Amino acid sequence: MSRGSLPQHAPEGRQPPAPEGHQPPAGQFPPDDRPADDRPPGDRLPDATVSRLPVYLRVLSGMADRGVITVSSDQLAAGAGVNSAKLRKDLSHLGSYGIRGVGYDVDYLIHQVSRALGLTQDWPAVIVGAGNLGRALANYGGFVTRGFRIAALLDSDPGIVGSRIGRLTVRHSDGLEDLVVRHQVAIGVIATPAGSAQAVCDRLVAAGVTSILNFAPVVLNVAEGVDVRKVDLSIELQILAFHAQRRSAERNGAPADGELRAVSGPAGLRTVPKGATRLSPAAAVGSAAEA
Amino acid sequence: MSRGSLPQHAPEGRQPPAPEGHQPPAGQFPPDDRPADDRPPGDRLPDATVSRLPVYLRVLSGMADRGVITVSSDQLAAGAGVNSAKLRKDLSHLGSYGIRGVGYDVDYLIHQVSRALGLTQDWPAVIVGAGNLGRALANYGGFVTRGFRIAALLDSDPGIVGSRIGRLTVRHSDGLEDLVVRHQVAIGVIATPAGSAQAVCDRLVAAGVTSILNFAPVVLNVAEGVDVRKVDLSIELQILAFHAQRRSAERNGAPADGELRAVSGPAGLRTVPKGATRLSPAAAVGSAAEA
DNA sequence: ACGACTTTGTGCATCGGTTCACAAAGGCGT
DNA sequence: ACGCCTTTGTGAACCGATGCACAAAGTCGT
Numbered sequence: 309m310s311r312g313s314l315p316q317h318a319p320e321g322r323q324p325p326a327p328e329g330h331q332p333p334a335g336q337f338p339p340d341d342r343p344a345d346d347r348p349p350g351d352r353l354p355d356a357t358v359s360r361l362p363v364y365l366r367v368l369s370g371m372a373d374r375g376v377i378t379v380s381s382d383q384l385a386a387g388a389g390v391n392s393a394k395l396r397k398d399l400s401h402l403g404s405y406g407i408r409g410v411g412y413d414v415d416y417l418i419h420q421v422s423r424a425l426g427l428t429q430d431w432p433a434v435i436v437g438a439g440n441l442g443r444a445l446a447n448y449g450g451f452v453t454r455g456f457r458i459a460a461l462l463d464s465d466p467g468i469v470g471s472r473i474g475r476l477t478v479r480h481s482d483g484l485e486d487l488v489v490r491h492q493v494a495i496g497v498i499a500t501p502a503g504s505a506q507a508v509c510d511r512l513v514a515a516g517v518t519s520i521l522n523f524a525p526v527v528l529n530v531a532e533g534v535d536v537r538k539v540d541l542s543i544e545l546q547i548l549a550f551h552a553q554r555r556s557a558e559r560n561g562a563p564a565d566g567e568l569r570a571v572s573g574p575a576g577l578r579t580v581p582k583g584a585t586r587l588s589p590a591a592a593v594g595s596a597a598e599a
Numbered sequence: 600m601s602r603g604s605l606p607q608h609a610p611e612g613r614q615p616p617a618p619e620g621h622q623p624p625a626g627q628f629p630p631d632d633r634p635a636d637d638r639p640p641g642d643r644l645p646d647a648t649v650s651r652l653p654v655y656l657r658v659l660s661g662m663a664d665r666g667v668i669t670v671s672s673d674q675l676a677a678g679a680g681v682n683s684a685k686l687r688k689d690l691s692h693l694g695s696y697g698i699r700g701v702g703y704d705v706d707y708l709i710h711q712v713s714r715a716l717g718l719t720q721d722w723p724a725v726i727v728g729a730g731n732l733g734r735a736l737a738n739y740g741g742f743v744t745r746g747f748r749i750a751a752l753l754d755s756d757p758g759i760v761g762s763r764i765g766r767l768t769v770r771h772s773d774g775l776e777d778l779v780v781r782h783q784v785a786i787g788v789i790a791t792p793a794g795s796a797q798a799v800c801d802r803l804v805a806a807g808v809t810s811i812l813n814f815a816p817v818v819l820n821v822a823e824g825v826d827v828r829k830v831d832l833s834i835e836l837q838i839l840a841f842h843a844q845r846r847s848a849e850r851n852g853a854p855a856d857g858e859l860r861a862v863s864g865p866a867g868l869r870t871v872p873k874g875a876t877r878l879s880p881a882a883a884v885g886s887a888a889e890a
Numbered sequence: 891a892c893g894a895c896t897t898t899g900t901g902c903a904t905c906g907g908t909t910c911a912c913a914a915a916g917g918c919g920t
Numbered sequence: 921a922c923g924c925c926t927t928t929g930t931g932a933a934c935c936g937a938t939g940c941a942c943a944a945a946g947t948c949g950t
Binding site for chain 1: 643644649650652653654656657658678679680715716717718720722724730731732734735736738739745746747785786809810811812816817818820824826828830831832833834835836837838839840841842843844845846
């Protein structure tokens, strides 16, 4: 089982019909029937599974583009960087879409995973904040490819309003509520500075948005029933730093207090914070003891 | 207990306890003396804890800026959006830095968390890709504030090389290896298009980088010992879509296939409840079967 | 037609993380 | 000094996720 090259079963097969390529997930591979247990009705997908499905979907799409017809759990798992048993269990939660001894039909699986994730319908989204990040998001290809549609890109800065980003024109954020209602926006993306994030969030929620993707480095407070996910660059960096530190400590063979050394200097204590604002009225009490 | 207002112990000096306080760590967060058990040596932090520490750190910093001296686990947990027992257990992994009946000293806790995460040292990072995303990252404040320093911003496009982003000048990515070695870069941030990501990753790793933050929508293959974290916008969106779909299905009271209806568009994909084995052998390859 | 081979789907043991609930620890008021 | 009150730190039950290992199911070659 080479891992590098993907086998393409029945390359010459090519059934006569299928005037339409394999790309569209809404293909019609097995247009036949559906056993009653096709979709587990009451069974909710585990969170961990949901978070991996998009990865599988991406790998599958790449395979479909390369003309791969069938894929085994081992191959797909390798492509997605997970254990194959985990992959099979994940997929089994969607139903029993595999052929023993063969694997999974790529196009069909794409369709099933898309459906499970709710990507077979259209999700209008609004991006608030047209700074570098907002622009990056607006340009991001993956945004549009699958089910997502940017209804608008908003900003509160009059100097930015009116400029064009890709096919979008930046609109003033005053129109947020109206826009959400009119376009049935279900997803709000917050790409504003930290200071405005909570206010924007509140407005989105008040207007009826119940799914929010937050890029601002703050913890958002929302009412019950609103789903917030955050993407936080600095948190990821800090996690990386932790592992890097751990590795370097281990490598030095002095895990006990390898990095303690770095901090041991009395003067080293307050190097972390951004110096200035750090102070607190009585914080002096603490540091005074030392100084 | 109001949740909104944080107690701020009067700035007035007090704190009679002797300089060394009590042998336990916290007392008065003495920067000097340090009991042997100050840091659990062999005890590794759980991953889940590591991923939350940055959040605590951010909330704590905000509090410190507002002059808060002491914080209880309930307050900090509320600010970070987690269960207070979880927070206490997380912090307990770092050591026993709290005062029963009082809470945690904000500044001291900031220091301890920073140290645990490895932020007391400097982490030079390089950003590869100076598109919208790369620029957004370069401008991102949180980047520099804590321990991270952008050694360089690289791009392969001659049209971009030379332009200035904030205090940085975009340099050509040819110099990647040299730069990594010379600046002891430990962290690489990949903000390139998906197609170049793996190649960039390989070069970073070859040059000695062992921590990588990947923004490109691909699964990176790396050698053992290299730590890769990914930030993937489209995955987050798809997870949001899933929950939104689930909520909407539930609200409609027709959980069985409420959303199926909404999808029916594409040629009534599956409507034949006829009992037969799913997807016939040959159908796996083609789709001539029905149409 | 049949047996060898491939691959799925899953039962089960295990592990890590979450949460509850409470005893121990310490400050604070009287 | 003393008892009350607040809050930490953690034991233990619980829950979900992971990964192994294997029987069932299906394909393919002869």
